[in-house]
Amino acid sequence: MDAKELAETYGEKIGVKHITGLAALLHDLGKYTGAFRNYILEAVNHPDLPPKRGSVDHSTAGGKLLFEMFHPSAKANPYKALLAEIVGNAIISHHSYLQDFISPELELKYLNRVQNKKIEEFETAKANFFERVMDQSSFMNYVNQAEEELKQFIIQDPSKPLAHKLMFLTKYIFSALIDADRTNTRLFEENMPHGKTDNIKELFSLYYERLISVIKEFQKKPTAKTSINLLRSExxxxxxxxxxxxxxxxxxxxxxxxxxxxxxxxxxxxxxxxxxxxxxxxxxxxxxxxxxxxxxxxxxxxxxxxxxxxxSNVVEDSDENDELQDGIMSVKQRLKLAKDNWExxxxxxxxxxxxxxxxxxxxxxxxxxxxxxxxxxxxxxxxxxxxxxxxxxxxxxxxxxxxxxxxxxxxxxxxxxxxxxxxxxxxxxxxxxxxxxxxxIEAFKRVEIIDRATDETFNTEKLTGFIKGKIQKTSSVLVILNTKGVVKKLYEQLKASGNETKIFHLSTSMCAAHRNQILKNIRTCLGNGEKIICVSTQLIEAGVDVSFDCVIRSLAGLDSIAQAAGRCNRHGEKKMGYVYVIDHKEENLDRLPEIKKGKDISQKILTDLKNDPGCYDGNILSTKAMEKYFKEFYREFDSDLDYFIPSLEKNMMEMLTKDPNHYSYAVAYYKNKKKKFPLFLSSSFYTAAENFHVIDDKTTSVIVPFHEGKDVIAELTSLTSNATIEDLGKLMKKAQQFTINLYSQELKDLEKNGGIVSLFDGKILALKEGAYDEEFGLNIANDSQLGFLAF
Missing domain, CATH: 3.40.50.300 (P-loop containing nucleotide triphosphate hydrolases)
Incomplete structure (x- = not known):
């Protein structure tokens, strides 16, 4: 199965088989030239001194062909002109990322490529394509089918503007082309057929039968008849x-x-x-x-x-031209092909x-x-x-x-x-x-929320005394604070207080494998009824199956308080558990505006309940309280919900979904150039993506030398250019459990302190052993002298 056939199968899922197929059909049009043939021969014959990667532009030609054939006739057939823009942008971008139709500098980067850039032997490439790949009549028939698919796509969901719908379609076409191209190359490299023999429907039926079997087995147990388990079953x-x-x-x-x-x-x-x-x-x-x-x-x-x-993505990605040079594929290029595509x-x-x-x-x-x-x-x-x-x-x-x-x-x-x-x-x-x-919700109530935040504040010393008082009366205490700094400080103070109780520390400075080892120890202690204290950031709140007798939660958003409550008396071991909400005054939330604002809103709701115990149905975790919280929360952040980019004074929703008549860059182009914006689409794809980071401070994944992580680093260090894509893929998946994410300043400090190992020209980063320890994980000073605990 070639790239075109693969792309067609991907597009068929949403009814755009010929649009995705068109992108794959034309993406390598620029290779049908003598210049590209000489480029490949030079690469194969002189592997030690290959030609500069990308020195022969083969990705522009397909987009240029579509533009020349269909865009000038936009008035006669706007659908084919739209096809030229959507498919053409995917084609010219398939070694980097979708280009801006218009940039903040008012440059028409897509148009400059397909209209103005001179392509060596372009006419030769076209002639060879129509002679050897698809004749012109068949090609026009194929484009006509793509046009019909575009029309059908557009008429769906009339509530959305055209530019909005076509933004997502362009991304989908690009996805299909990228995966078809990479998958086809990988299968060629490994000399493997694509044939997928698994019957997914049969597999899901088998899975369903196994799940129902497990449920039926549980229903035979005496505990299945308790009121909570009956409700779970319902x-x-x-x-x-x-x-x-x-x-x-x-x-x-x-x-x-x-x-x-x-x-x-x-x-x-x-x-x-x-x-x-x-x-x-x-x-x-x-x-x-x-x-x-x-x-x-x-x-x-x-x-x-x-x-x-x-x-996480262990391998650093960039927008460099990633053209694969036949016969001299590097480890970096194999790493790119080895990345999982969620198949x-x-x-x-x-x-x-x-x-x-x-x-x-x-x-x-x-x-x-x-x-x-x-x-x-x-x-x-x-x-x-x-x-x-x-x-x-x-x-x-x-x-x-x-x-x-x-x-x-x-x-x-x-x-x-x-x-x-x-x-x-x-x-x-x-x-x-x-x-x-x-x-x-009322039936599942297993905890009482006790407000200790409205009338008093805590520092680390006062909180240490409060925790010690609670552990004397119960077996286990979980403390959840908002920042890693105060978590570490409290943990160290509890350790120094001479308390014989086992004390555990959890934070995102530890890799997943490390955290799992600690959680395994915690569960063992809880199961044995041992006295323990765990001090953690909010990472323990969502989905971690642990149950403490008592939970202390630093004031934060109502959703966080509810999640913390879910770690207390989780399985109804006691008639009622207790969750204490405190205000920790040593937490610096200036760089955590969402937590800070959530804390303020929760404080107001706690005050409402103190003044009128019957409001919100008398329960801080009721649906009424949650609805009040989230509406207030989103209202406070109303101007931020569309991903505002301060450096551009624009939000991403505008940059991606506005048509030229309403998009400020396109309007500015008209005013500056004194001529109409020449395209149907105006999305600033590249600029928007370049400025998008889910976490404000961009993080970098690094592999850490925790237990088997040492072996992963050693194996990656010893890899050669002959490593198979399959082996690289397996190693990348294994590495995921031994990674942490570093903020930019943390990475700079580690580099300064000699704590970073660079692999594959910086495509993969790892920590040296001195930069990681058993108690806190990341050690920026790179002076850890501790050996790892034998868990």
Whole structure:
């Protein structure tokens, strides 16, 4: 199967088979020349002194052909002109990222490439294409079919403007082309056929049978008849029945401890087998949750092969020309091909990775976009969508629902008001799966929230005394604070206080494998009834299955307080557990505006409850309180919801979705140049992606020398250019559990202190052993002398 056939299969999923096929058909048009033939011969004959990579431009020709044939006749046939822009941009960009139709400097970068750039032997390339690949009559017939697909695509969802719809279509076409090109190259390199023999429908049916078998076995146990387990079973049944409904965007508001993971899996498997979905994608807020959830699902489904845990992009990507020189493929190029494209049936990934697929720069992310079509996507703890990305998130989901035939489940005990903002999530009435939700929340109440934040503040010393007092009266205490600095300070003070209680520390400065080892120890201690204290950042809140007798939570957003409460008396071991909300005055939240504002709003709600205990149904975690919280929260950040880029004084929604008549850059072009903007589309794809970072301070993934991480680093160090793409892919997946993300300043400090190892010309980074230790993980000073604990 060649690149065109692959691209057609990707496009067929959303009814644009010939549009994606057209992109693949023409993407290498520039190779049909004597200049490119000589370029390849030079590369093969002189591997030690190859020609400069990209010195022969082969990616522009296909876009230029479309523009010359169809854009001048825009008045006669605007659809073919639109095709020229959409497909042409994907073609000229397939070794980097989609080009701006107009840039902040008012440059028409797409137009300059396809109209003004002189291509050596362009006429020769065209002649060879029509003679050897597809004759002109067949080509025109193929373009006409693509045109019909474009017309049908456009008439869907009349609520969205044309530019908005075509922005997502362009990204989809680009995704299909990139993946078809990379996959075709990988299969050629490994001399493998593409034949996919797995029957996904049969596989999902088998998975569903295995899940139901597990559920039936549990129902035979005596504990299955407790009121809580009966309620869990009822909600699981509701998910099963709801799966019969057509695909859409639905909410699953099961309270913490209500069996959300298995209930959502039950919905996903049944819906997938009924409606022919190709994959199930779990999206979680933090990498911490991936291993636990994936492990649980893997055990139930009894499959070690078809479940992917995608933690982070270990390999640094860039916009450099990544043209593959036949015969001299480097390790860096093999690494690019080895990156996973989400082709497996079940995937666990993070919110960062999901948003990167749609909006981040480079080809590594967007390659996966087409594989989100015909899928079931389950968003766990959906309230953790970063505020700046709310509009981008909503529009991505609307696209997946409307055009990509995907079904979406928003899972959380604290549903955010995503249909309250300007760029709303397209929710129909009756989207909630759980019936009688308020009664369910009341039935699952296992903790009392005790307000210690309204009338007093705590410092580390006072908090240490408070914790020591609580541990004398109970077996286990979990303390969750808002910043890594105060977590570390409290942990050190508790350790120095002479307390014989076991004390654990958790933060994102530790790699996933390290955190999992500590959580395993914590669960063992909890199971044995040992006295323990755990001090953690908020990473422990979402989806980590631990249950403490007492939880102390530093004041933050109401959703965070609810999640913290879910780590207390989680399984109803006691009649009631206690969660103390405190105000820690040593936390510096100036660089954490979302936490700071969430804290302020929660403080107001706590004050309301103190003044009137009956408001919000007398429960700070009620649906009324949550609705009040999220509406207030989004109102406070109203100007930030569309991903505002300060350096450009623009938001991404405008840069990507406005047509030339309303987009300020296009309007400015008209005023400055005194002539009409010459294109139908005006999206600033490249500039928007270049400025997009889910986390404000761009982070870099590095591999750490924790346990097997040392072996991973050693293997990567010893790799040669002969390494197979398959071996590289396996090593990259293994490396994910041994990575942490460094902020730019942390990376600079580590480089200054000699704590960084650079592999493959900086494409992969690793920490030296002195830059990582057993208690705190990252050691920026690079002076760790501690050996790792023998867990």
């Amino acid at each position: 909600m699981s049944e509701q998910c099963d029945v709801f799966a019969d409904k057509p695909s859409g965007i639905y909410t699953l508001s099961i309270p913490t401890g209500g069996g959300k993971t298995l209930a959502s899996l039950r919905y996903a498997l049944k819906h997938a087998k009924l409606y022919g979905k190709k994959r199930i994608i779990y999206v979680v807020p933090y990498t911490t949750i991936i291993e636990q959830n994936a492990g649980e699902v893997r055990k139930i489904l009894q499959d070690e092969v078809n479940i992917l845990e995608h933690h 497996v049936p079940v995937i666990f990934t993070t919110m960062v990775q999901f948003l990167n697929v749609f909006y981040a720069k480079g080809s590594r992310n967007i390659r996966r976009l087409h594989n989100m079509s015909e899928a079931v996507l389950i968003f766990d703890e959906v309230q953790k969508v970063p505020v700046s990305c709310v509009s981008l998130f909503n529009e991505a989901l609307n696209f997946l629902k409307t055009y990509c035939h995907s079904s979406i489940l928003l899972c959380t005990a604290t549903q955010p008001a995503l249909d309250f903002v300007e760029h709303k999530l397209q929710l129909k009435p009756d989207v909630e799966i759980v019936r009688n939700l308020d009664k369910v």
